[in-house]
Amino acid sequence: xxxxxxxxxxxxxxxxxxxxxxxxxxxxxxxxxxxxxxxxxxxxxxxxxxxxxxxxxxxxxxxxxxxxxxxxxxxxxxxxxxxxxxxxxxxxxxxxxxxxxxxxxxxxxxxxxxxxxxxxxxxxxxxxxxxxxxxxxxxxxxxxxxxxxxxxxxxxxxxxxxxxxxxxxxxxxxxxxxxxxxxxxxxxx
Numbered sequence: 001x002x003x004x005x006x007x008x009x010x011x012x013x014x015x016x017x018x019x020x021x022x023x024x025x026x027x028x029x030x031x032x033x034x035x036x037x038x039x040x041x042x043x044x045x046x047x048x049x050x051x052x053x054x055x056x057x058x059x060x061x062x063x064x065x066x067x068x069x070x071x072x073x074x075x076x077x078x079x080x081x082x083x084x085x086x087x088x089x090x091x092x093x094x095x096x097x098x099x100x101x102x103x104x105x106x107x108x109x110x111x112x113x114x115x116x117x118x119x120x121x122x123x124x125x126x127x128x129x130x131x132x133x134x135x136x137x138x139x140x141x142x143x144x145x146x147x148x149x150x151x152x153x154x155x156x157x158x159x160x161x162x163x164x165x166x167x168x169x170x171x172x173x174x175x176x177x178x179x180x181x182x183x184x185x186x187x188x189x
Contacts, residue, residue, distance in 0.1 A: 011101060015171075017058060018056060020055070021169060021170040022168070023169075025164050029047040029048065038135070046130050047129060047135065052124045057101035058100075058101050066082050072152065101118070115160060
């Protein structure tokens, strides 16, 4: 694969079955305090997070939350009611209305591409500056905002711009973008 459109096409045709996938991403660090030594922030330049993640696509968030609540409270699933909160994105759907793991901004004026919705289970991360030199997490940590804690019954869900996905392995298909070699070298592969 050589383009975001090819990856989007694959995700649209891959179906809606819940499945494990592996992704390698290179994302700009944008949630960082002003004045950081890399000039990172709203410009989406200066500092990048390289990640290799294993997780699930096409999982049903509501069902996942309900299962966790039932398990924690020791009750049956049918006894648990839960309504999803608002999100900034909406799912692309199949012809018969089933949600795909691809999302876009709800507000058409703010749409800047497509995103992969992903439920990560394991990840390995590294940071690099604008020219690709490694930056220790200990140097970055003081500049990052404190993360709010997630309720124990809510699974971690991330959305990653398709343009930031360097590799995606799903259903026996391996999609590798041109930036994969650089990302793999940083992660030590």
